[in-house]
């Protein structure tokens with residue numbers, strides 16, 4: 001007798017799940033949603049009251065910095081567009097005088113003058129980009145990460161004008177043809193929307209550190225600023241650090257050991 005489609009799918013679904021969960025004792029988990037809940041519970045997201053990053057410029061060599069950029073841009077499908085007027089960047093290198101405009105001193109150490117600084121969105125505590133967005137396409141999460149929803153972005157670029165760090169890029173054209181090697185776990189964007197670093201929110205949700213931090217061989221530290229025992233707090237206790245343009249009142253949350 002021919003098995004009807006519904007019965008077949010039911011049987012197939014049960015066998016597949018039993019196989020995945022490793023035995024017939026799993027059959028009782030077939031209640032709707034229970035198997036998914038059990039699976040998701042195994043994924044331990046990284047959480048913080050206030051995420052922050054410390055970049056130790058004494059530990060970061062040029063090659064590692066380039067690897068951090070490559071890892072970030074690969075894992076977020078950032079297109080490789082050479083025209084500087086149309087380029088998209090989430091993390092990149094700047095010289096001291098551009099990264100720390102207005103913070104120059106007459107007699108600054110040669111080492112600091114000469115090195116390129118890794119710069120990215122500062123996930124400011126008081127982000128002007130969020131205040132000006134008319135559609136709430138950009139917002140600050142409770143843990144301090146300044147997010148971006150490309151589906152709500154209408155491309156007005158107010159946020160770009162408001163950000164004093166140039167941390168946001170606008171897609172002047174379809175970025176997809178410029179993605180060298182696609183990364184299937186992160187969505188691509190389209191023409192007419194703004195994008196920027198998201199402190200790897202999608203990786204934190206999976207219990208993973210940001211891609212640049214993982215690639216940095218210890219030069220980039222990421223952790224909870226509200227936790228006095230965290231690695232970022234320890235680094236801030238032990239080293240003198242700079243932040244970009246703190247005089248603007250944005251309260252940036254990326255710190256540089258110089």
Ligand code: SF4
Nearest residue numbers: 121122124127129163
């Ligand atoms: S660095 Fe710019 S884009 Fe990032 S939160 Fe601050 S103002 Fe917004």
Ligand code: SF4
Nearest residue numbers: 072197199200210212
């Ligand atoms: S935190 Fe993630 S998104 Fe931000 S620069 Fe690092 S790798 Fe890129």
